[in-house]
Amino acid sequence: MCTGLSHTTKDHYFGRNLDLEYPYNEKVAITPRNFPFEFRRLPSLPTHHAIIGMATTADGFPLYYDGTNDAGLSMAGLNFPGNADYKPEAPGKANVAPFEFIPWVLGQFDTVDQVETALTEVNLVDIAFSAEFPQSPLHWIISDRHGSLTVESVAAGLRVYDNPYGVLTNNPTFDIQSFGLNDYMHLSTTPSENRFSERLEFDTYSRGMGAIGLPGDLSSSSRFAKAVFTKMNSVSGTSESESLSQFFHILGSVAQQRGCVQVGGDDSYEITIYSSCCNTDTGVYYYTTYENSQITGVDMHSADLDSDTIVDYPLVTGQQIAMQN
Amino acid sequence: MCTGLSHTTKDHYFGRNLDLEYPYNEKVAITPRNFPFEFRRLPSLPTHHAIIGMATTADGFPLYYDGTNDAGLSMAGLNFPGNADYKPEAPGKANVAPFEFIPWVLGQFDTVDQVETALTEVNLVDIAFSAEFPQSPLHWIISDRHGSLTVESVAAGLRVYDNPYGVLTNNPTFDIQSFGLNDYMHLSTTPSENRFSERLEFDTYSRGMGAIGLPGDLSSSSRFAKAVFTKMNSVSGTSESESLSQFFHILGSVAQQRGCVQVGGDDSYEITIYSSCCNTDTGVYYYTTYENSQITGVDMHSADLDSDTIVDYPLVTGQQIAMQN
Amino acid sequence: MCTGLSHTTKDHYFGRNLDLEYPYNEKVAITPRNFPFEFRRLPSLPTHHAIIGMATTADGFPLYYDGTNDAGLSMAGLNFPGNADYKPEAPGKANVAPFEFIPWVLGQFDTVDQVETALTEVNLVDIAFSAEFPQSPLHWIISDRHGSLTVESVAAGLRVYDNPYGVLTNNPTFDIQSFGLNDYMHLSTTPSENRFSERLEFDTYSRGMGAIGLPGDLSSSSRFAKAVFTKMNSVSGTSESESLSQFFHILGSVAQQRGCVQVGGDDSYEITIYSSCCNTDTGVYYYTTYENSQITGVDMHSADLDSDTIVDYPLVTGQQIAMQN
């Protein structure tokens, strides 16, 4: 499945792991301000914020997995199978198709607060992009440097949650996911202490024992607990190199190794196809892939952001080894 | 603490995470065949196998953390505090000082089987390298493509264990560490199944649930369980790029993120200072560092292996970002 | 906190653990058919089903903790702090005060199906019994031999859940509690199997390892998982002695031992004050107390069920030891 992450050192960073069994020809795509966004049930946006992020472009439309706009607002869609429930068209509402949701939000808004207000009118309408790209069951994390939201369209309606962790994985619904963290409140980065019995002696035989009980499997609820623990306790310098390194390390704590999660038949395994980290202050989008651990970067501001044509960059997916001799 | 790993795809690979709160000026060091190894209580080795690995060189002597020789035999020392117990000099035994152990083994032997035989005569004698480099409490993993050993000098004497996992972390002793895995035998890479009650229905709400119960904290016993699970279930292609990528992903599953393990005062944290992976068939030693996720390589065979002078390569520790635009 | 249980062998049995730090002068109380039930906002019930159960009688009114009527329908209230949310009076609804809920249900209905229908009209109105007996935050389990319901009045309204486990503890809300069981679906009463790796051997060193992962602390969610596992896998003969013994063993699996759950200051501990088991077919109510492990019984049909006067029996709380010599 996937893990989304928002993290601030000096600059604000936003990114995610995409965990799937195969890639979908995704590329780093820059949508400039004058690319005309046409929507199915809503007025088009002929001009809007520029967006950088990971997308599959189909019929000229950027199907973003995650992105950041030139105001520093970010958004990612994550798998939410069995829970995502899109609705019939609702008169008087902003009927946004799920595949339009990222461009519609990142195109128009500057801050999470603005999005939160706009969401009161949103209806996620059950319109798929095409027969070739059917509906994906998703929920979303929307972040700026001041906070994050989780948005879920479930059977009971659209749910918008404050997300104090800046972390999103997949099932269950965000309220249950968050409740589950209560069972981990005693975990700590400091050494374990004897609270068991004053009459016994224990051996702190290893560093790190203060977090015994933190799960390490790759299910969505275990990744959520582990990523929140790692992120909330993260310590790093504030330079670009230190911040980026730390961000990818947090994502690495919940990355998926080929072989650990078997899907369907014997030969298919979920892996972390890419990990991304966008500096939302500078507009540089960084990524690694399962087989290329070097960080590759694409700078939004190196493109002509006032153009009307999407520019995209195929991922560098082969291991880039630097030999020292 | 640390994690050692031996893994075979087509070629055999050996490496480790070094987890500490600060580096010790370690470098990739190639010791050629004619560098004279002088030992404290044993005859010197004027000529021997060439060795590549990570070492701090002190007074001209390579203090290897891990290494591989030109016959494909590998060895790494890992922290073993409270359990390592070195002995007084034993007449009639091969009295090897702990800091000499890696050169003494890799200098002379080709295979794990040869080492196992030689170990019957070994006494790990309590001689420190110097006042500046005092004794470290260690245990060791020794591997070739056919198998691995764990060697522990404890109060009861020298213990040599077959290591069917090709994984070593730290405390407790290897027999207890291995016994602990029994409690995880039911974990699986396949989806979870209902074995609870035929009269109830359950929801497989996420991929990866078959391994629920696998620990995710960074203590040595939890890292052992997680690394063994990840390694034993690892699936990858056999090319150098695929093999290397997978090896670093396995190590990544137990890497330490800054902030998660507080050491002593408030400002000190254990991190994965470097991760290494040596192709023991080709003699190329690869590594990443906490802040440089690109893989850097050093090829043993690019050096003059018949020389008598150690060659070393300072680590490339800054993030090497490849910009695409 | 508490655990409620419904279980069928040949007869149907219903009971609970009451876990608190001190008793409330509860007694086994039989309310006969002609005791006039007066309600605060609803028509009184001058005649109704007879009820046997545990109650504190105040101002002549039986405040039932749990009970069973002469039609075999049962109901228990369990602590639900922070989640129970009682409502203002709602015109046109059946405005039942929480303390009236058990008599109102058990007085009128024969089956869970009838109750489920009636609940569509119920509003749990925020009226306390008295200043001396203020509002308790509760939720309820209602059972007959064919099934169980859980009823929760929460901020979002009255929630009625089918309860396929026949088990109720306390927080969180029943939907979250039930969801949590998914993480235990792999637990089994049969010996553990190696699903970890075909290339490793494991030691089934103990019987019972198939359920490793089942929690054993006394929090409400852990008791829920343990009680559901024990109940769903329970095996016993169908005689009264075998059925009763098994029922009390299931409750015993989540009983609270003095000292394990500290409440407030140093000298207060939650314990299982009583455990009850009513044979709903025969109307005999059995109980044990923390200090009296012998089963004591009270037979509803030994009382005059057509009377208008409540009969109650103080609990036998001292250990009843049978000496054999």
Add this chain to the structure above:
Amino acid sequence: MCTGLSHTTKDHYFGRNLDLEYPYNEKVAITPRNFPFEFRRLPSLPTHHAIIGMATTADGFPLYYDGTNDAGLSMAGLNFPGNADYKPEAPGKANVAPFEFIPWVLGQFDTVDQVETALTEVNLVDIAFSAEFPQSPLHWIISDRHGSLTVESVAAGLRVYDNPYGVLTNNPTFDIQSFGLNDYMHLSTTPSENRFSERLEFDTYSRGMGAIGLPGDLSSSSRFAKAVFTKMNSVSGTSESESLSQFFHILGSVAQQRGCVQVGGDDSYEITIYSSCCNTDTGVYYYTTYENSQITGVDMHSADLDSDTIVDYPLVTGQQIAMQN
């Protein structure tokens, strides 16, 4: 399997759960001082301490499962499959057959200290009682009010451990079992605290959350952790009734419910056949059985302790219900 327990309030109490799939015709047996104990390789004891405990008597010899002598010393044997390793006869040693071990110890010694000294000469010799009663793989807990020992005859020899818990279950060996408790040192009887992150808020939704992580399955290592936690944190009054009640509650925390541990075929389940508690100061032996929760007592001092004839009492195994009306 089984759980042994030593616990002191004002008096000292010793007992155990016997967990098996069927009984062996065990009875409460009093061996008076002049019953002649004949041993296979050791001098007989024509006179000795009187003993009360649970035993199967075969060919006139009391095969004790657990017992207490008139000096207040107690001992129980618990299943230890795969680890127990009895030895060939050793010249110059006290060659005690496993089935003689309890009478030999309880017959002669007054205190744990005396036993510890004597054990330096003991060899547990591999002599079975008879073809009908073959060797059982056992280890033992030996207790007085001041302390407990664990005795294990394993491949490496006889191991005698101080047992600061006063608890014994089954596998693994006691050193590994004890080491495992380190992973639970953070568990507490007090409410859970937020040590996860100061920037997050958590909900202590239940009492008892401080012990989240305590295992609840019925494997020997999980029962050990749960029983030690319950015993070390136990709080009770010091009267006989309070002490007994508490002792049986501690044993109850690790009792086995029929159905939870399947053995071999479909119809066989391990259950707690009996739980015992001997007041070692008064010599009264109390027990409950799976189907008789009332405490039954047998007083050693009601028998003629200077006789030469064993007196035994068949267990009262049917549920003894006290009807109140």
